Amino acid sequence: MKVDAARERAGERLLDVGLQELLRGRAPEHDADLRAAVLAKRAADEDLGAPGARRRWLTAALVLLGSCVAIGVSWLQLRDRRAAVQEPGFDVLAPWGEPGPSWTIVHGVQSLGGVGRVSALGISCGDAQMIAALQGRDDIEALMLMGNGSKGRVDEETMCDAMCMAASLPQLRRLSLALGPGDKITARALRELRAAPQLVHLDIDAGPTLDEGVAKAICELPKLRSLRLWSTRVEVAGVRALAGTPSLLALALHGTDLACTDGELFDAVRELRTLRVLSIAPRGGKVFAARHVGALLGLPKLVVLDLGAFELEERTLLQLPTRLEGLAIRVARSRGATSSSLRALGRLSGLRWLSLVLEQDPELTAASAAFVARLPRLERLSCVAGGDEYQWSVVTAASRVRSLFVECSGDVQAMVGACSRLRELESLSFHSPRDLHWDELQALQGLSLPRLRKVVCTSGVRLSAEQRQRLADSLGPAVEVRLP
Numbered sequence: 271m272k273v274d275a276a277r278e279r280a281g282e283r284l285l286d287v288g289l290q291e292l293l294r295g296r297a298p299e300h301d302a303d304l305r306a307a308v309l310a311k312r313a314a315d316e317d318l319g320a321p322g323a324r325r326r327w328l329t330a331a332l333v334l335l336g337s338c339v340a341i342g343v344s345w346l347q348l349r350d351r352r353a354a355v356q357e358p359g360f361d362v363l364a365p366w367g368e369p370g371p372s373w374t375i376v377h378g379v380q381s382l383g384g385v386g387r388v389s390a391l392g393i394s395c396g397d398a399q400m401i402a403a404l405q406g407r408d409d410i411e412a413l414m415l416m417g418n419g420s421k422g423r424v425d426e427e428t429m430c431d432a433m434c435m436a437a438s439l440p441q442l443r444r445l446s447l448a449l450g451p452g453d454k455i456t457a458r459a460l461r462e463l464r465a466a467p468q469l470v471h472l473d474i475d476a477g478p479t480l481d482e483g484v485a486k487a488i489c490e491l492p493k494l495r496s497l498r499l500w501s502t503r504v505e506v507a508g509v510r511a512l513a514g515t516p517s518l519l520a521l522a523l524h525g526t527d528l529a530c531t532d533g534e535l536f537d538a539v540r541e542l543r544t545l546r547v548l549s550i551a552p553r554g555g556k557v558f559a560a561r562h563v564g565a566l567l568g569l570p571k572l573v574v575l576d577l578g579a580f581e582l583e584e585r586t587l588l589q590l591p592t593r594l595e596g597l598a599i600r601v602a603r604s605r606g607a608t609s610s611s612l613r614a615l616g617r618l619s620g621l622r623w624l625s626l627v628l629e630q631d632p633e634l635t636a637a638s639a640a641f642v643a644r645l646p647r648l649e650r651l652s653c654v655a656g657g658d659e660y661q662w663s664v665v666t667a668a669s670r671v672r673s674l675f676v677e678c679s680g681d682v683q684a685m686v687g688a689c690s691r692l693r694e695l696e697s698l699s700f701h702s703p704r705d706l707h708w709d710e711l712q713a714l715q716g717l718s719l720p721r722l723r724k725v726v727c728t729s730g731v732r733l734s735a736e737q738r739q740r741l742a743d744s745l746g747p748a749v750e751v752r753l754p
Contacts, residue, residue: 360470360495360519362519362520362546362547362573362574362595362596363574363595363596363622363623363649363650365495365496365519365520365546365547365574366471366473366496366498366520366522367443367444367471367496371389371390371411371412371444372390372752373390373391373392373412373414374388374390374391374392375391375392375393375414376391376392376393376400377393377394378397378400379397379399379400379403382400382403382404387409388409388410389409389410389411389412390410390411390412390413390414390444391404391410391412391413391414392413392414392415392416392446392448393413393414393415393416394415394416394417394418395415395416395417395418395424395428395429395432395449396417396418396422396424396428398428398431401431401432401435402435404435404439405435405438406438406439406440407439408439408440408441409441410439410441410442411441411442411443411444412442412443412444412445412446413436413439413442413444413445413446414445414446414447414448415432415436415445415446415447415448415449416448416449417448417449417450417453418450418453423450423452423453423454424449424450424453424454425454426454426456426458426459429453429454429455429456429459430458430459430462432459433459433460433462433463434462434465436462436463436466436469437462437463437464437465437466437469438465439466440467440468441468442466442468442469443468443469443470443471444469444470444471444472444473445463445466445469445471445472445473446473446475447472447473447474447475447477448475448476449475449476449477450476451476451501453476454478455474455477455478455484456478456484457483457484457486457487458487460484460487460488460491461487461490463491464490464491464492466491467493468493469491469493469494470493470494470495470496471494471495471496471498472488472491472494472496472497472498473498473500474497474498474499474500474502475500475501476500476501476502477499477500477501477502478502479502479503479504479505479508479529480499480502480503480504480505480508480509480526481505481507481508482505482507482508482510482511484508485507485508485509485510485511485512485514486511486514488512488515489511489512489514489515489516491515492516492517493517494515494517494518495517495518495519495520496518496519496520496521496522496547497512497515497518497520497521497522498521498522498524499522499523499524499526500524500525500526501524501525501526501553502523502526502527503526503527503529504523504526504527504528504529504530504535505529505530506529506530506534506535506537506538507538509535509538509539509542510538510541512542513541513542513543515544516544517544518542518544518545519544519545519546519547520545520546520547520548520574521539521542521545521547521548521549522547522548522549522550522551522576523549523550523551523552524549524550524551525551525552525553526550526552526553527552527553528552528556532558532559532562533562535550536562536565536566537565539565539566539569540565540566540568540569542569543569543570543571544571545569545571545572546571546572546573546574547572547573547574547596548566548569548572548574548575548576549576549578549598550576550579551576551578551579552579556579557579557580557581557605558579558580558581559580559581560580560581560582560583560586560606561586562580563577563580563586563589563590564586564589567589567590567591572591572594573593573594573595573596574594574595574596574597574623575590575594575596575597575598576597576598576625577597577598577599577600578598578599578600578625578627579600580599580605581605581606582599582600582605582606582607582611583606583611584608584610584611584614587611587614587615588614588617590615590618592617592618592619592620593620594618594620594621595620595621595622595623596621596622596623596624596625597615597618597621597623597624597625598624598625598626598652599615599625599626599627600626600627601626601627601628601629601631601634601635601638602627602629602631602634603629603631603634604629607634608634608637609633609634609636609637612634612637612638612640612641613637613640613641615641616641616644618645619644619645619646619647620647621645621647621648622647622648622649622650623648623649623650623651624642624645624648624650624651624652625651625652625653626638626642626651626652626653626654626664627654627655628653628654628655628660628661628664629655629660630655630660631660632660635655635660635661635663635664636663638664639663639664639666639667640667642664642667642668643667643668643669645668646670648668648670648671649670649671649672649673650671650672650673650674651664651665651668651671651673651674651675652674652675652676653665653674653675653676653677654676654677655677659684661676661677662684662685662687662688665688665689665692666688666691666692668692669691669692669693669694670694671692671694671695672694672695672696672697672721673695673696673697673699674689674692674695674697674698674699675699675700675701676699676700676701677700677701677702677703678700678701678702679702679703679704680702680704680706680710681710682706682710682711682713682714683713685700685713686713686714686716686717689717689719690716690717690718690719692719693719693720693721694721695719695721695722696721696722696723696724697722697723697724697725697726698717698722698724698725698726699724699725699726699727699728700726700727700728700729701727701728701729702727702729702730703729704729704730705729705730705731705732706727706729706730706731706732707731707732707733708732708733708734708737711727711731711733711737711741712737712740712741714741714744714745715740715741715744715745717745722745722748722749723748723749723750724749724750724752725745725749725750725751725752726752727752727753727754728754729754730754731753731754733753738751738753741753
């Protein structure tokens with residue numbers, strides 16, 4: 271009897287300890303023993319009329335209540351963490367704020383007065399008068415700081431002054447640094463941006479080496495969510511140090527020189543646990559082996575992945591997480607693409623954004639079209655091909671797409687014919703490797719889609735003011751037309 275009583279008291283102490291841990295929001299370390307204790311009491315307490323049994327069942331009920339409380343607390347904490355990541359204004363399908371701003375480029379402070387209020391402004395960061403005139407302006411949301419060109423390099427002090435001005439703009443959300451290779455973007459200059467209250471996007475073109483010091487300065491930007499580096503040198507210590515950026519959600523390394531081995535690079539990238547969007551495209555068309563994709567699969571929040579610089583192996587593609595919402599690939603036999611590997615991608619039914627670069631291969635084009643047709647949630651498609659005829663079948667397969675980007679070599683009529691079948695299309699963007707003329711662009715007048723709201727041409731056009739107006743009038747007041 272004494273032994274049974276001792277066991278009963280020990281069981282109740284275990285229940286009490288477990289209850290306390292659960293109410294603190296922690297899972298008991300000895301939960302297996304706790305579960306066994308509850309089950310043992312259930313077996314022993316068949317006589318529910320006994321006072322001791324009621325007391326023991328009350329204890330078990332409190333443990334269950336504590337479990338519910340702990341689960342609720344954990345759910346609220348998880349919700350708060352998700353809310354911190356999914357901040358308003360951040361779209362994983364447009365992490366850089368696409369489409370980009372329409373820049374107003376101003377040369378000289380004398381021209382600034384005629385511009386008026388402007389949301390996206392580009393200036394030379396070596397123009398001291400311009401820097402002084404822009405201090406504290408509340409209309410600029412995007413700022414491009416350019417180099418001095420033939421007037422000489424930008425030194426560190428000048429760059430610090432320009433960064434200090436940028437930090438004084440209360441509405442600034444995007445900063446683009448388009449500088450020369452000799453211009454001085456130092457860690458000290460970047461730290462001036464710590465005072466920028468709304469800065470979330472940072473683009474650096476031809477900037478400094480991403481070493482540990484520069485990366486740590488970037489980490490000090492309190493609200494930075496997306497970082498794009500173009501034509502910069504990247505060191506593995508710099509990539510690893512970016513893990514200290516608390517809110518970094520999107521990273522792009524484009525046209526970069528890698529001062530490390532591929533394995534070292536991806537081991538460092540794997541430490542960036544907050545990333546949701548990743549794009550790496552080194553200089554010189556370097557191609558990464560398919561095995562390096564495995565290093566990226568451990569990023570727990572990654573939902574958009576650019577594999578355009580990777581070899582494609584079927585077994586690797588089968589390992590891609592089904593949570594992916596965005597994917598970019600180059601469909602080429604030289605990269606290992608086959609009809610079978612494209613079929614393997616069909617399991618990614620949650621894709622909402624897809625970017626395809628196609629080569630002139632009818633078999634792979636047909637396989638790409640079949641893959642696209644099996645994506646029920648696809649909203650945005652980017653399709654670039656070596657010839658127009660190799661992309662229209664892919665475009666028309668995306669029957670539910672709302673946003674489309676294509677490269678058009680000049681057959682605008684064929685593009686309009688393909689787009690006319692996309693009844694959900696809201697935004698059309700296209701680019702041509704050469705300037706387009708009125709006899710080609712007038713085909714856009716036949717584009718009649720019920721939900722179309724935007725048409726953007728990102729290449730040069732040769733149109734008169736009258737022709738531009740005719741095009742806008744033909745598409746109607748509900749459609750915004752952007753031409754260079």
